[in-house]
Amino acid sequence: MVETQSRRAQILASAAELFARKGVGATTVREIADSVGVLSGSLYHHFESKDAIVDEVLGDYLDALRARYAEAVARGTNAADCVRQLVLASLEVAEQQPFATAIYQNELHYLREQPRFKQVQTAAAAVQKTWLAVIEAGVANGEFRSDIEPRVFYRLIRDALWLSVRWHRPNGDYPTTTLAEDVTSVFLDGYTARRKSAARSRTGSTPKRAVKR
Amino acid sequence: MVETQSRRAQILASAAELFARKGVGATTVREIADSVGVLSGSLYHHFESKDAIVDEVLGDYLDALRARYAEAVARGTNAADCVRQLVLASLEVAEQQPFATAIYQNELHYLREQPRFKQVQTAAAAVQKTWLAVIEAGVANGEFRSDIEPRVFYRLIRDALWLSVRWHRPNGDYPTTTLAEDVTSVFLDGYTARRKSAARSRTGSTPKRAVKR
C-alpha cells in the first residue's frame, strides 16, 4: 500500500507538501529529491523543471476544484443553498488536496506575476466568477443583504474557507461536513445568539453527531 | 519629504514590501539592496543578517498590534463590542503596516518552525489569547452562540481579517472603518437578509454614516 504510487506521483505529493510548508521559492529541488529518496538529478527524468512540478500540482488541484464547483452550483436550490454547496465543495477538495490548496492560497499573488503560470490566473478568475454569480443572485432575489458588497462578502468567506487548511485536520471529532456547516452558519446567520431560532438549530442536518458542543 | 527616512528605515520598509510580495525565503539581500539603491554588502553595516531584518519588521508590527489590542479590549463595553474593537484595531494596524501584516500571516507557520523567531511565537499566542477570552466571555454570557466552538469562530474571523491586506486598499470610497463595520456585521449578524431590520440598513453609504447599528 506504500509502493503503489508511481515515482512521478510520489514526487508531486512530496513537492506539494514542501511547497505548502516553506513556499515554492524557498523549496529546493534537492529537498524534493531527498524527500522521495533519490538524488536531485533524477527529478529531471520525470519533470522538465521545478516550475513544471508547481504547474502540475496546481493544475491537478484547479481541475478538481472546477469540476466540483460545477456540481455544487447545479445542485443548489437557491442562493443560500448554493453557498452551502460551494463551501462544502471547497472544503472537500481541500481535504483531498490540502497541500495544493495551501500553495494556491499562499502564492496566488506571486504566481500571477509570472506569465509562466497563466493557467492559474484563468482558473482563479473562474472560481471567483462562480462565487460572485451565486452571491449576486442572492442579493438580487432578496435572500442576501444589499448593504454589503457581494465582492466583500466573497473575499471574506473565501479567505476564511481557504485558510482553514492551515488548522483543520479532518477527523471523526470534527469532520469536514461539520466544518462546512459551521462556516455556512456563521457567514449566513452570524455568531450573535438569537432567541427562538429553532429553524437554525442543528437537528437533522447531517448524519453525524447528535448534540455535541 | 522623500529623504527624511533614515537608511535603516528605508531598508526595513523596502524589505518588508519584498518579503510580503515574494516571501521571505525567495527574497534575496541583493534585491533588498537594489530597492534602496545600495549594494548588498552595505546592508550589513545596518543589519547583522537577513533574518535580523525579518525579526525587526515583525517585531515592530507585533508591538503595535499588542498595544492597540490592549486599548481595544479596555474600550469594549461587552463581548460584541470587544469584537468590534478588535476588528477595527486589527485593520488599523494592517493599514499602517500592510506589508508586515502580510508577512505575518503568510509565513507564521514557517517562521514558527525556526527557534530564531521565538518572539513571533509568543506574540502570536498573546493575540490568540486576547481574541479567545473575548469570544468565550460572549458565549458564557449568552451574547454569542454556544453551538460553534469559540476556537472555530476565532480562526474564521482571524483569517478573513488578516487576509484583507491582500485586497483592501484603504481610500475614501471604502475606508478602513467601513470595512471594519462590514466584517463585524457579517460575522456577528450574518449575510442572510432579515426582514424588518431597519436598524442595520446603511443609509449614508460612504464616510461616517449615521446609523451604525
Next chain:
DNA sequence: GTCTATACATCGATAGAC
C-alpha cells in the same frame, strides 16, 4: 556609510555512465 572585491555555499539544471 558605501564601495570593491571576493569567499564559500547552494541553487537549478545537464551529461553521460550504469
Next chain:
DNA sequence: GTCTATCGATGTATAGAC
C-alpha cells in the same frame, strides 16, 4: 530510472579601501 559529477548562476556574508 537512478546514479556520479559537474557547470554556471546566484545565494549570504565578509574584509578592507575610500
